[in-house]
Amino acid sequence: xxxxxxxxxxSEEGWSESAGELVTLARSLGxxxxxxxxxxxxxxxxxxxxxxxLQYVVAHDESRLVADVVVGALDELSAREGSPDxxxxxxxxxSRDIAGRLSVRWSRTVVANVVGLRHLDGDGxxxxxxxxxxxxxxxxxxxxxxxxxxxPKSVTPSTIDAGPVESVDVPAGSATSSARVLSRMVEExxxxxxxxxxxxxxxxxxxxxxxxxxxxxxxxxxxxxxxxASRAIVDAGWVPYSRQVGQxxxxxxxTVYVACGISGATQHLVGMKGSSHIVAINKDPxxxxxxxxxxxVVGDVTTILPQLIDLVRxxxxx
Amino acid sequence: MKVLACVKPVPDPSAPVAYGxxxxxxxxxxxxxxxxxSYGVEVALRLAEATGGSVAIASMSDAGDLSPLRSALAxxxxxxxxxxxxxxxxxxxxxxxxxxxxxxxxxxxxxVVTATESADGYTGTLAAQVAELLGxxxxxxxxxVSVEDGVVTVKRQSESGTxxxxxxxxxxxxxxxxxVEPRYATFKGIVAAKSRPVTVLDLAELGLGPVDHDVQRVxxxxxxxxxxxxxxxxxxxxxxxxxxxxLESIKVL
Ligand SMILES: Cc1cc2nc3c(=O)[nH]c(=O)nc-3n(C[C@H](O)[C@H](O)[C@H](O)COP(=O)(O)OP(=O)(O)OC[C@H]3O[C@@H](n4cnc5c(N)ncnc54)[C@H](O)[C@@H]3O)c2cc1C
Numbered sequence: 001x002x003x004x005x006x007x008x009x010x011s012e013e014g015w016s017e018s019a020g021e022l023v024t025l026a027r028s029l030g031x032x033x034x035x036x037x038x039x040x041x042x043x044x045x046x047x048x049x050x051x052x053x054l055q056y057v058v059a060h061d062e063s064r065l066v067a068d069v070v071v072g073a074l075d076e077l078s079a080r081e082g083s084p085d086x087x088x089x090x091x092x093x094x095s096r097d098i099a100g101r102l103s104v105r106w107s108r109t110v111v112a113n114v115v116g117l118r119h120l121d122g123d124g125x126x127x128x129x130x131x132x133x134x135x136x137x138x139x140x141x142x143x144x145x146x147x148x149x150x151x152p153k154s155v156t157p158s159t160i161d162a163g164p165v166e167s168v169d170v171p172a173g174s175a176t177s178s179a180r181v182l183s184r185m186v187e188e189x190x191x192x193x194x195x196x197x198x199x200x201x202x203x204x205x206x207x208x209x210x211x212x213x214x215x216x217x218x219x220x221x222x223x224x225x226x227x228x229a230s231r232a233i234v235d236a237g238w239v240p241y242s243r244q245v246g247q248x249x250x251x252x253x254x255t256v257y258v259a260c261g262i263s264g265a266t267q268h269l270v271g272m273k274g275s276s277h278i279v280a281i282n283k284d285p286x287x288x289x290x291x292x293x294x295x296x297v298v299g300d301v302t303t304i305l306p307q308l309i310d311l312v313r314x315x316x317x318x
Numbered sequence: 319m320k321v322l323a324c325v326k327p328v329p330d331p332s333a334p335v336a337y338g339x340x341x342x343x344x345x346x347x348x349x350x351x352x353x354x355x356s357y358g359v360e361v362a363l364r365l366a367e368a369t370g371g372s373v374a375i376a377s378m379s380d381a382g383d384l385s386p387l388r389s390a391l392a393x394x395x396x397x398x399x400x401x402x403x404x405x406x407x408x409x410x411x412x413x414x415x416x417x418x419x420x421x422x423x424x425x426x427x428x429x430v431v432t433a434t435e436s437a438d439g440y441t442g443t444l445a446a447q448v449a450e451l452l453g454x455x456x457x458x459x460x461x462x463v464s465v466e467d468g469v470v471t472v473k474r475q476s477e478s479g480t481x482x483x484x485x486x487x488x489x490x491x492x493x494x495x496x497x498v499e500p501r502y503a504t505f506k507g508i509v510a511a512k513s514r515p516v517t518v519l520d521l522a523e524l525g526l527g528p529v530d531h532d533v534q535r536v537x538x539x540x541x542x543x544x545x546x547x548x549x550x551x552x553x554x555x556x557x558x559x560x561x562x563x564x565l566e567s568i569k570v571l
Binding site for chain 1: 410411415434435442446454455456457459461474475477478479480481482483489494495496532533536539542544550557559560562565568571
């Protein structure tokens, strides 16, 4: 009998795509699936339907970093009831910090960028994780009791016929560090969430200036979608990190992804290759983005984008 | 204040990626300083300048080729600590963290700066692991870093915004690419880098036991599923209309 812990950030809606994916994965790996979150519980009906067998909700004081609180709590839990055979975590920054600290406490290896995972008949796991910026997949034998950081949208969530799970409140663990959160700033957002929007329009360095990102926003708004970005323009400070698509940003899979002045580096492609349709505008006919685009236009984004906005606006208006 | 920047030589990103039969990245070609680390070195230099301290470099890499580390020294770091041992080839992030934590102790650093992830391995957990090993706070994924009166304050990126987080020294900080503009090495710096002290230590000298390579063993590397390229047109004034028509054909417009 294997025990798998699923560590995933809470959601205001009481359930999340990420929780659905990770709990579905955990169910295929072990018979005891403990869902671990913090601050607010997941809906116990949903947790049960996806296959969790118990939910732990760690108390989180907002002045502390999530990892500092959750790691202590998990450590105390494992001392009481034994440590799990595997921990699967989402790919967020807080989860990375949790995985890092837990790996040291429990002396376990961490596998990141996981896109597939299965239990081996003997002992241990076989994982598939992305390497070479997402261009290749490494099949890896992993000893039992490892920590797996799983990429979003790698698992198709599914439900089973099961009742609600019990929720157990867990006190914050003894603080792992003296770090203090002084303030929190949340990006304002109009329109749909980037990760679930039906249309994503993204801008890259080819836009030429931060001001021109307005066009990306405008087209996204007109199409009922969300605006994304390459890391180059996030690093340049044109748009906040919350808009970044790719290996170290968000993973999106909309009906259509419109890439405007984005070269299509493997680290960007890995975050949007799962889109149903891809449109690309780039002045370089050999830009790698065209290798994944269903419809590509070789041209200047600074002339095409405003024209496209006018056309869409006209069509929407009529 | 002594600041330690952890850096990694990685295969030249402009060369094609290759893997050996053991599933490990082929590092025999030209190695360069990971671009992400140039931000870490820059942040380290600024923290040292603000406190009248100095910067050292720490790396787990093959001491046979020190040129990537010399580029970090040329930016202004004063010495380097290198953990070099053939048994460390293919080590996981936890082993790497154990080695680097040992180098931190040797260097007597009060602040450790790393990148958020390396270009070649990108596990993205190293800073938290090093911090846990040392029993220090970890201020990770920082897009801005400052130090005042023995307290480090950072802007931490989050999926939905930013947090301001602080911790007293000593601590570990991981910085995002783009957090600062890395300085170019001056000619004087490049010359000086050649004579900066480099301490090379193997596993035994670090006091660390054997490395267990069985915790993770790559059995096969395959191509990730691709996508076929579709239609491509050249804009001659009709590009925008063609995109609109395409969006219509897939019922988005
Ligand atoms: C560890 C690691 C993680 C990374 N994670 C990510 C990630 O999560 N997301 C991400 O996006 N990147 C990531 N990157 C960076 C990635 O490798 C690329 O550097 C980045 O995606 C490039 O962004 P870009 O396409 O906007 O810029 P560039 O590569 O500079 O491309 C700009 C493009 O615009 C085109 N262009 C220029 N002017 C015009 C014009 N007037 N009209 C039309 N086209 C024009 C050019 O032909 C070019 O193709 C990561 C890199 C590393 C090493």
